[in-house]
Amino acid sequence: MDKDKSNVVLVTGATGGIGKSIVTKFAERGMTLAIADKDEEQANKLAHEINHNNGKAMVFPGDLLDKKYCDNIAIMVKEKLGSIDILINNAGLMRRGDITQTNDEDYELSMKINVEAPFRLIRAAIPIMAAAGGGSIVNISSCWGINPGPNHLIYCTTKGALAAMTKCLGRDHAHQNIRINAVCPNEVNTPMLRTGFKIRGLNPDDALDELNQSVPIGRIAEPDEIADVVAFLSSDEARYICGSLVEINGGKAVY
Numbered sequence: 158m159d160k161d162k163s164n165v166v167l168v169t170g171a172t173g174g175i176g177k178s179i180v181t182k183f184a185e186r187g188m189t190l191a192i193a194d195k196d197e198e199q200a201n202k203l204a205h206e207i208n209h210n211n212g213k214a215m216v217f218p219g220d221l222l223d224k225k226y227c228d229n230i231a232i233m234v235k236e237k238l239g240s241i242d243i244l245i246n247n248a249g250l251m252r253r254g255d256i257t258q259t260n261d262e263d264y265e266l267s268m269k270i271n272v273e274a275p276f277r278l279i280r281a282a283i284p285i286m287a288a289a290g291g292g293s294i295v296n297i298s299s300c301w302g303i304n305p306g307p308n309h310l311i312y313c314t315t316k317g318a319l320a321a322m323t324k325c326l327g328r329d330h331a332h333q334n335i336r337i338n339a340v341c342p343n344e345v346n347t348p349m350l351r352t353g354f355k356i357r358g359l360n361p362d363d364a365l366d367e368l369n370q371s372v373p374i375g376r377i378a379e380p381d382e383i384a385d386v387v388a389f390l391s392s393d394e395a396r397y398i399c400g401s402l403v404e405i406n407g408g409k410a411v412y
């Protein structure tokens with residue numbers, strides 16, 4: 158975005174593994190952060206850290222299962238912080254299993270958080286960005302949204318939907334100078350990944366060692382390696398990139 162002004166960045170899932178890295182990255186670049194997460198305590202803590210270090214952050218806590226919250230958050234950010242220049246749809250969750258191992262709750266929850274929430278946030282943000290002359294949106298999809306991995310039917314379906322949504326949006330809103338792209342990471346060292354190991358009865362440290370060996374570059378990604386690409390896609394350096402799905406995989410293809 159415009160390097161000459163302090164841009165306002167809204168990040169969902171801001172206190173999670175990747176979200177916190179994204180927030181920290183933008184704060185280091187002098188941007189104003191709108192921190193959205195359902196974990197209000199962690200959101201306040203993160204905002205306090207940024208403000209304490211001469212940055213600028215405000216919390217917009219809420220549950221992305223709440224349609225009104227999703228529809229209003231961009232408007233609230235504009236009202237409180239003056240604009241919304243960058244939106245990062247980062248919040249997401251993973252439900253595991255093949256289709257016979259899933260239930261209605263898994264399906265509905267995953268669709269609401271991984272697909273419907275970004276849809277609502279983007280729909281509300283676009284008119285505000287368009288009126289201001291442009292903006293940038295980055296969705297956190299997954300390499301499994303491009304090439305599905307095994308036994309994660311719902312997760313792959315939702316991330317595939319988010320990837321398709323990104324490509325449609327990238328084309329539809331380029332004429333308004335709103336660039337919409339997605340990053341598609343493979344495994345990242347976050348609580349989401351470690352929780353998955355525990356659910357499967359594995360020791361997280363041992364499982365991580367094994368996983369690291371499966372990646373051609375020698376290790377899975379750290380959250381700040383995802384945040385760097387998100388920051389790039391949001392910046393003027395990426396001013397001609399619209400509707401792209403950027404894989405971040407250390408050379409590890411799903412297929």
Ligand SMILES: NC(=O)c1ccc[n+]([C@@H]2O[C@H](COP(=O)([O-])OP(=O)(O)OC[C@H]3O[C@@H](n4cnc5c(N)ncnc54)[C@H](O)[C@@H]3O)[C@@H](O)[C@H]2O)c1
Pocket residue numbers: 169170171172173174175176193194195196219220221222247248249250251270297298299300341342343344345346347348349350
């Ligand atoms: N970790 C990985 O290996 C990996 C790989 C590819 C893609 N991703 C994607 O990256 C994104 C971030 O993942 P992460 O690993 O940092 O996850 P995480 O579990 O560490 O963080 C998720 C964040 O989303 C928030 N959140 C969840 N449900 C919410 C709700 N109903 N309302 C508001 N906030 C809610 C949580 O509070 C948390 O802060 C997700 O979209 C995930 O699918 C992760």
